[in-house]
């Protein structure tokens with residue numbers, strides 16, 4: 001790959017003199033051109049496209065500092081140019097980037113037809129708009145992150161410059177190019193997913209998670225890294241769940257200074273979950289492995305990527321994220337390594353089946369040699385009922401319970417199952433099949449609000465409703481609960497309670513369980529994966545007396561007399577058949593498969609099946625094993 005100076009020289013060659021480019025800057029994997037004549041770029045539509053396609057990179061056109069209008073004046077101008085209906089909520093100026101960040105409820109109207117409104121903003125004010133969608137209901141996390149990125153934008157620019165140095169560093173001439181993966185967590189288990197991808201040039205971490213269901217071994221084997229943290233070139237995160245992203249702030253606490261590549265919603269949702277993780281530990285009197293400060297540090301290093309956008313992240317590695325249909329922003333990671341020496345696909349958590357939230361998972365890739373695939377439900381018995389039956393079962397349990405005056409507790413992952421179940425219930429409600437109240441407790445409401453800021457990531461039917469200001473997440477049937485209202489809801493009976501955490505490992509779902517468990521009128525319904533060792537798994541598999549901490553600090557036995565049900569079919573994971581179909585339909589067919597993210601028996605069973613059925617060599621390695629790929 002070319003170095004920074006060579007690329008700069010090539011850009012100058014492509015650009016005509018009237019472009020009047022005064023500065024070329026590398027912002028991580030992107031390139032910013034500062035011009036004294038932005039008109040040249042807009043009147044000649046091809047110019048930006050030509051540079052971008054010549055370089056295969058995202059190109060940001062910014063104006064030279066001399067053209068920037070005073071922010072107060074510019075703000076007035078922007079409000080004049082943009083139609084009122086855009087409903088602008090916030091305007092901030094990042095002078096380091098010659099950029100104005102506009103948050104609006106209808107960002108399409110700030111962009112205008114074929115970008116006309118955005119261009120008018122640049123030409124009239126000098127500032128390049130970066131447009132964010134405002135969520136339809138309040139999200140403190142989203143506001144906090146956006147504010148933080150603005151406040152530290154100059155520092156962020158320095159970070160991006162350093163990232164660029166790393167991406168374009170000179171490769172050592174070496175005839176013995178090699179590629180290997182080292183399995184640091186999440187192999188023959190679910191939780192603490194972490195993989196080191198290493199070549200003789202580059203070191204990349206794929207996911208860095210925590211096993212929240214385990215007290216003994218919650219963290220990945222980072223102590224097996226044979227180099228300091230700051231020699232990691234990049235971290236790539238598939239999605240926000242703690243078992244994939246929960247340990248990232250720890251890296252920064254211990255010297256990592258590089259980029260975190262993920263989708264924009266993944267950035268926001270992982271912050272939400274990491275903050276909550278710290279919170280839960282502190283409330284339990286335990287010491288968290290990192291602080292809120294480390295999380296904020298991580299945010300500055302996040303480089304969001306869109307699906308299908310090809311990005312050079314190291315001299316010998318090119319990254320593309322693909323839709324994984326698991327939770328908002330979830331991605332499968334495709335890496336093109338070396339001079340086409342090797343192509344690796346890491347599925348992350350995938351749903352190869354219908355969901356109300358997302359479009360179908362991607363199965364087409366330009367090239368593919370090695371597949372790393374999850375196997376949460378990869379065991380022979382792991383066949384889920386179809387969605388219609390699952391929804392019908394849930395409805396029956398809810399209505400039976402409510403008729404006898406009981407409450408239905410559904411513990412959910414705040415991100416993912418929470419929203420999927422909300423959409424299912426909202427659909428019952430609209431069809432008149434369910435008339436009760438549904439209470440949302442814990443982070444689910446906040447996570448839902450974040451969903452409304454990224455409708456382009458959602459299935460068309462949901463996206464349309466959010467854009468038409470009819471978000472299903474803010475339906476009148478849902479009520480968000482404050483802590484001091486819980487007792488009243490419990491006493492009243494006759495409602496559905498959606499509460500995190502999903503595996504009863506802490507948070508409001510456990511509080512409700514304590515209050516509801518002993519009365520047989522109530523029902524507990526599991527709709528998501530229950531990790532080995534979690535309280536949810538224990539109850540699911542028949543434990544009916546559990547020790548809990550009473551208010552006086554003493555342990556007492558809690559009897560589970562409530563109805564306990566598991567409704568399969570809502571999972572954000574593929575069941576065995578869906579996993580098999582995914583492998584079958586992947587194009588091109590991988591030469592090798594490595595199975596992770598499944599309990600020992602499931603990972604092994606699924607690997608064996610792939611080997612015999614598809615004649616793709618498949619293994620289910622253990623943590624700390626390594627595999628050479630090229």
Ligand SMILES: [Zn+2]
Pocket residue numbers: 239241326349
């Ligand atoms: Zn997940």
Ligand SMILES: [Zn+2]
Pocket residue numbers: 191241243244349597
């Ligand atoms: Zn996972």
